[in-house]
Amino acid sequence: MKLLITGGAGFIGSNFIHYILKKYPDYKIVNLDLLTYAGNLENLKDSEGNPNYKFVKGDIADAKLVNELVKEVDMIVHFAAESHVDRSILNSISFIHTNVIGTHTLLEAAKNNGNKRFHHVSTDEVFGSLAPNDPAFNEKTPYDPRSPYSASKAASDHLVRAYFHTYDLPVTISNCSNNYGPFHFPEKLIPLFITNLLEDKKVPLYGDGLNVRDWLYVEDHCAAIDLIIHKESIGETYCIGGNAEKNNREITHELLKLMDKNESFIEFVKDRPGHDKRYAINFSKIKKELGWEPRVNFTQGLKKTVEWYKNNQDWWKKIKSGEYKDYYKNQYGK
Numbered sequence: 001m002k003l004l005i006t007g008g009a010g011f012i013g014s015n016f017i018h019y020i021l022k023k024y025p026d027y028k029i030v031n032l033d034l035l036t037y038a039g040n041l042e043n044l045k046d047s048e049g050n051p052n053y054k055f056v057k058g059d060i061a062d063a064k065l066v067n068e069l070v071k072e073v074d075m076i077v078h079f080a081a082e083s084h085v086d087r088s089i090l091n092s093i094s095f096i097h098t099n100v101i102g103t104h105t106l107l108e109a110a111k112n113n114g115n116k117r118f119h120h121v122s123t124d125e126v127f128g129s130l131a132p133n134d135p136a137f138n139e140k141t142p143y144d145p146r147s148p149y150s151a152s153k154a155a156s157d158h159l160v161r162a163y164f165h166t167y168d169l170p171v172t173i174s175n176c177s178n179n180y181g182p183f184h185f186p187e188k189l190i191p192l193f194i195t196n197l198l199e200d201k202k203v204p205l206y207g208d209g210l211n212v213r214d215w216l217y218v219e220d221h222c223a224a225i226d227l228i229i230h231k232e233s234i235g236e237t238y239c240i241g242g243n244a245e246k247n248n249r250e251i252t253h254e255l256l257k258l259m260d261k262n263e264s265f266i267e268f269v270k271d272r273p274g275h276d277k278r279y280a281i282n283f284s285k286i287k288k289e290l291g292w293e294p295r296v297n298f299t300q301g302l303k304k305t306v307e308w309y310k311n312n313q314d315w316w317k318k319i320k321s322g323e324y325k326d327y328y329k330n331q332y333g334k
């Protein structure tokens, strides 16, 4: 089996590459990643010498390059995206380029090279925002994206389904809730707060801090995608969640406790514009059809994550200082 993994130098993509190379040592992986600010080859240092792993620096919207790479593989697992909501609020053009045009470019290449198997990694944010007592999102929930990020991901999901219906492209889609774990870029809530606390800095809680997310340990997300790509579930969508709804204050308090800090480290700051109130996932379809459920509960997962950031200070300090980009300059000349 030869996989083209896009966005494999990012948070979830790099965890997925580690997961696949460990579980299927004979699989071949090509990792196509543009190495934007969020892509970090240090996430994959362990795999660099592996003869079954190859890195290609490039843009998923580069049709010529994508076509050449897709020709050589059996399947595409598509993670590459602009992924941070706050950045999409400041400027969304790169979100349209990568999430919409990039996904379209990959779909065209998959269609034009013998209808290659295509798995699209998407998000629960496409379903919009829930009120406190609304039932959790499921595969039939209508789309209602509310940020430029989630709108661009919704557009990509629609394109993937369109290629299934129009061209019989063998696709699957997964819509997952908030991930956390190793290699999570320290601009997102959990890694930002852990690394700030390790630096004795305050943590910026948006608005009233009562927005709710459903948290999933990243390895559980990788296990779900592994099941989806290995079962004949063509045309299907799966919602993936952690069964761990928490508001941001609860998370902050758990982190303060784990890291031996008091409430004086909390700083309430201006809210995110259009801030979605609550996400929650009903994952009964993937549980029933593929036997998947989360294995790591939130308390265990958060503890493991704090330990990882304590033990890998070099990794996140280089990111926070901007020094990690020198690594690419040396290797790729830009």
Ligand code: NAD
Residues within 6 Å of the ligand: 006, 007, 008, 009, 010, 011, 012, 013, 032, 033, 034, 035, 036, 037, 038, 039, 040, 058, 059, 060, 061, 078, 079, 080, 081, 082, 083, 084, 097, 098, 102, 121, 122, 123, 124, 153, 175, 176, 177, 178, 179, 180, 185
């Ligand atoms: P990330 O921002 O950590 O990584 C994205 C990767 O894509 C980076 O390595 C970046 O260099 C690469 N990339 C960006 N633009 C590219 C382009 N034009 N061409 C090639 N590579 C490009 O993101 P993540 O958190 O790992 O998310 C991965 C996927 O999972 C995304 O599609 C995201 O929407 C989805 N998702 C994320 C979460 C979450 O909680 N992080 C939850 C559900 C779904």
Ligand code: DAU
Residues within 6 Å of the ligand: 083, 084, 085, 086, 122, 123, 124, 125, 176, 177, 178, 179, 187, 188, 189, 190, 192, 204, 205, 206, 207, 209, 211, 212, 213, 248, 272, 279
């Ligand atoms: O739900 C899945 C999505 O989860 C993914 O599709 C996105 O790629 C991923 O970034 C994540 O989006 P969120 O916006 O939910 O994640 P973020 O970590 O940015 O924020 C989580 C919550 O914490 C949200 O309610 C905003 C709040 N927050 C975030 C930051 C960065 C703060 O209060 N302070 C902060 O500094």
